[in-house]
């Protein structure tokens with residue numbers, strides 16, 4: 001199966017309501033595309049846009065333009081309270097699976113959501129949240145099949 005382009009993935013995220021922005025990329029030699037190059041402390045993991053996460057959008061035209069201009073840009077997703085998106089980084093090298101088991105034993109199973117594999121052999125679960133009084137409630141967002149790559 002052919003791997004989907006980063007533009008296609010960015011558009012898929014936007015289609016389900018996740019605001020995206022282009023991030024710097026990393027060359028095969030591990031050098032960041034930013035002006036710090038090999039001295040970058042976060043290669044491929046920081047915004048390319050002037051206002052960073054504030055530039056994140058679900059606007060298809062803007063997303064097409066970003067990834068047409070730089071097809072290698074990594075895809076960033078705006079998360080947090082303002083975006084209404086909560087991310088669990090499950091890193092098995094640091095006990096992430098056991099932490100998730102404990103969390104679900106205490107609170108019940110997490111709702112169906114988007115799951116992405118990470119470079120470290122773990123995964124991230126992305127859930128939508130809504131405010132209920134002073135609390136944020138995790139709600140179902142979309143099916144995992146929506147972003148199968």
Ligand SMILES: [Zn+2]
Pocket residue numbers: 024032033034035036037040041042043044046
């Ligand atoms: Zn960099």
